[in-house]
Amino acid sequence: MTRSLLNVVPQAFAKLDPRHVFRSPVIFVVWVGSVLTTGLAIKDPSVFSWSIAVWLWATVLFANAAEAVAEGRGKAQAASLRAAKRETMARRLRADGIEESVPGSDLTIGDKVVVETGQVIPGDGEIVEGVATVDESAITGESAPVIRESGGDRSAVTGGTTVLSDRIVVQITTKPGESFIDRMIALVEGAQRQKTPNEIALTILLTTLTIVFLVTVMAIQPLASYSGRTQPVVVLIALLVCLIPTTIGALLSAIGIAGMDRLVQRNVLAMSGRAVEAAGDVSTLLLDKTGTITFGNRQATELLGGDPADGELAEAAYLSSLADSTPEGKSIIELAHTSYGVNGGRSAEALGREGAEFIEFSAMTRMSGVDLLDGTRIRKGATSAVRAWVEESGGSMPSRVEVLVDGISSSGGTPLVVAQQSGSSQARALGVVHLKDVVKPGMRERFDVMRAMGIRTVMITGDNALTAAAIAKEAGVDDFLAEATPEDKMRLIRKEQEGGRLVAMTGDGTNDAPALAQADVGVAMNSGTSAAKEAGNMVDLDSDPTKLIEIVEIGKQLLITRGALTTFSIANDIAKYFAIIPAMFIGLFPGLDALNIMRLSSSESAMLSAVIFNALIILALIPLALRGVRYRPSTAAQMLRRNLLVYGVGGVIAPFIGIKLIDLVVSLLPGLA
Ligand SMILES: Nc1ncnc2c1ncn2[C@@H]1O[C@H](COP(=O)(O)OP(=O)(O)OP(=O)(O)O)[C@@H](O)[C@H]1O
Ligand SMILES: [K+]
Numbered sequence: 001m002t003r004s005l006l007n008v009v010p011q012a013f014a015k016l017d018p019r020h021v022f023r024s025p026v027i028f029v030v031w032v033g034s035v036l037t038t039g040l041a042i043k044d045p046s047v048f049s050w051s052i053a054v055w056l057w058a059t060v061l062f063a064n065a066a067e068a069v070a071e072g073r074g075k076a077q078a079a080s081l082r083a084a085k086r087e088t089m090a091r092r093l094r095a096d097g098i099e100e101s102v103p104g105s106d107l108t109i110g111d112k113v114v115v116e117t118g119q120v121i122p123g124d125g126e127i128v129e130g131v132a133t134v135d136e137s138a139i140t141g142e143s144a145p146v147i148r149e150s151g152g153d154r155s156a157v158t159g160g161t162t163v164l165s166d167r168i169v170v171q172i173t174t175k176p177g178e179s180f181i182d183r184m185i186a187l188v189e190g191a192q193r194q195k196t197p198n199e200i201a202l203t204i205l206l207t208t209l210t211i212v213f214l215v216t217v218m219a220i221q222p223l224a225s226y227s228g229r230t231q232p233v234v235v236l237i238a239l240l241v242c243l244i245p246t247t248i249g250a251l252l253s254a255i256g257i258a259g260m261d262r263l264v265q266r267n268v269l270a271m272s273g274r275a276v277e278a279a280g281d282v283s284t285l286l287l288d289k290t291g292t293i294t295f296g297n298r299q300a301t302e303l304l305g306g307d308p309a310d311g312e313l314a315e316a317a318y319l320s321s322l323a324d325s326t327p328e329g330k331s332i333i334e335l336a337h338t339s340y341g342v343n344g345g346r347s348a349e350a351l352g353r354e355g356a357e358f359i360e361f362s363a364m365t366r367m368s369g370v371d372l373l374d375g376t377r378i379r380k381g382a383t384s385a386v387r388a389w390v391e392e393s394g395g396s397m398p399s400r401v402e403v404l405v406d407g408i409s410s411s412g413g414t415p416l417v418v419a420q421q422s423g424s425s426q427a428r429a430l431g432v433v434h435l436k437d438v439v440k441p442g443m444r445e446r447f448d449v450m451r452a453m454g455i456r457t458v459m460i461t462g463d464n465a466l467t468a469a470a471i472a473k474e475a476g477v478d479d480f481l482a483e484a485t486p487e488d489k490m491r492l493i494r495k496e497q498e499g500g501r502l503v504a505m506t507g508d509g510t511n512d513a514p515a516l517a518q519a520d521v522g523v524a525m526n527s528g529t530s531a532a533k534e535a536g537n538m539v540d541l542d543s544d545p546t547k548l549i550e551i552v553e554i555g556k557q558l559l560i561t562r563g564a565l566t567t568f569s570i571a572n573d574i575a576k577y578f579a580i581i582p583a584m585f586i587g588l589f590p591g592l593d594a595l596n597i598m599r600l601s602s603s604e605s606a607m608l609s610a611v612i613f614n615a616l617i618i619l620a621l622i623p624l625a626l627r628g629v630r631y632r633p634s635t636a637a638q639m640l641r642r643n644l645l646v647y648g649v650g651g652v653i654a655p656f657i658g659i660k661l662i663d664l665v666v667s668l669l670p671g672l673a
């Protein structure tokens with residue numbers, strides 16, 4: 001801390017520029033006071049007036065230093081990001097399929113580029129072809145490689161990261177200069193930092209207090225002169241500075257910057273300070289089941305209900321998944337081929353050329369499938385969706401299949417019913433695919449922590465109610481919403497918000513985008529689609545959905561740190577009032593002597609000691625402002641009570657001890673005894 005304080009000395013002086021100081025009205029008043037006192041000290045020099053002038057300047061410098069130290073960490077991060085932004089050559093694919101070499105900065109939205117083993121991805125985009133392991137350490141600092149693949153919710157890649165193996169084709173999604181790394185640099189450097197609504201509200205409160213004290217101090221003069229004891233202007237300025245909330249005024253912006261910075265340390269980029277604050281006030285947390293609570297790698301483990309001899313179910317499951325690029329679809333292809341002997345050499349392209357039409361999976365329809373040239377139609381999907389499809393053709397779901405579905409669901413698995421229709425006959429349900437997914441370890445503990453913070457966790461899933469209930473129970477969430485379409489998610493968020501509650505949500509898919517935008521805190525996974533990243537107000541570089549828990553903790557810590565230091569600051573000022581006023585008017589109003597409990601050496605020594613204490617307390621609290629007040633999971637009310645006790649009472653006592661000690665030293669100065 002001492003080292004970083006010494007490092008920012010030049011910046012602290014640079015920030016003496018009144019245009020900068022003006023951003024904090026309280027510190028601006030101190031700045032004006034410093035200028036006036038310096039002028040008065042030049043005109044009428046004395047140890048006292050010069051000492052006050054020096055310590056008033058120190059007060060402003062300490063405030064500047066607090067901000068500069070907070071900004072320093074982001075600057076270091078920006079430097080390492082710039083290093084990742086080196087110029088690369090891109091292998092652009094022309095429309096005719098021929099590659100050409102162009103500078104990465106020439107790429108525009110929609111361009112397709114080839115990236116192979118060892119090459120740097122030249123821009124942000126989505127993989128449209130292939131699978132690759134990618135080293136994202138340039139942006140995340142995490143060296144473990146990640147898998148990125150076309151189709152599904154893990155298709156996004158970031159410019160500046162490196163392909164470790166295989167070949168992918170990436171479609172560029174951002175303009176040069178607006179890439180993710182560009183935005184990250186601007187963000188960590190604080191270039192776009194604006195005051196949040198809470199900060200503005202607090203600044204207004206502090207400014208009001210400052211004006212009240214200004215008027216009070218000005219009113220002292222006529223009163224004093226009436227009694228024949230005009231106070232020197234330097235004394236009045238010193239009194240004013242001691243009374244206005246300088247501590248919180250000095251530390252406010254550092255607290256905000258440090259909060260954003262704590263998120264960056266955990267690889268979360270908040271697009272606005274407002275989002276960080278909202279995270280601290282969140283009362284409902286919506287979590288996706290698949291990929292958030294579970295590993296999200298739903299794999300087909302068995303095919304149930306078909307007659308193994310004719311292989312009809314396996315063949316239908318295989319055909320309906322040929323063009324299905326979701327992890328579920330790919331795993332069905334694999335299972336049908338390796339465990340059920342389906343001829344695996346066929347491709348969707350070849351079948352398509354023969355006239356087959358593939359129906360892609362969507363979260364709305366919850367089905368995928370294929371219409372073959374011979375009139376055979378195959379569908380696989382959520383039970384309710386396939387049931388509706390079968391019944392449409394006059395068929396019905398056999399109870400045999402329903403039993404299998406319930407069995408899989410109540411074990412927490414996802415059943416996909418496979419059905420087939422030949423020509424215009426009735427559609428038949430052939431059997432069920434069992435998709436298995438595993439609940440991530442440690443979820444229950446995390447949700448217990450959330451509950452202790454007063455936050456309700458709700459799992460939302462497109463899966464059926466039985467599966468949802470089984471997983472919800474295993475993971476320990478408070479509530480769940482099953483068979484949710486993207487619109488249902490939106491509706492749930494709006495409903496929660498109507499009660500004045502703040503809602504946080506994580507997501508990665510394009511179908512999550514509307515909900516991410518609607519939520520007060522929308523955390524998009526960096527691996528997710530660009531639609532999701534655009535919609536949210538935070539991006540998690542590690543793509544870890546449970547990160548939301550840490551985000552909420554950081555938000556809460558930011559809010560309580562600000563609250564605690566505000567309480568401390570105001571309590572401090574009140575205490576100073578009792579230290580200074582009696583000292584100022586000693587001998588004038590004998591009655592005040594009873595209040596003079598501190599027995600300071602002289603009235604001038606008392607004034608100077610208070611000003612010095614007022615400056616030093618800023619310095620002393622910089623580490624706390626940056627680190628944040630210690631945080632234990634508890635409800636807002638418990639936290640408030642604790643803070644009032646610790647920081648309110650502490651704030652009242654500290655000046656009495658501090659000023660007394662400083663007075664013992666200051667009174668040794670000539671003329672101040
Ligand atoms: N590739 C697929 N083909 C056909 N049906 C699918 C496919 N993938 C999933 N389904 C069915 O569609 C349902 C909804 O899927 P969706 O991805 O919207 O939600 P989810 O992944 O189950 O839940 P979450 O919202 O937690 O991600 C699934 O529960 C499953 O029954
Ligand atoms: K003060």
Ligand SMILES: [Mg+2]
Pocket residue numbers: 290509
């Ligand atoms: Mg999903």
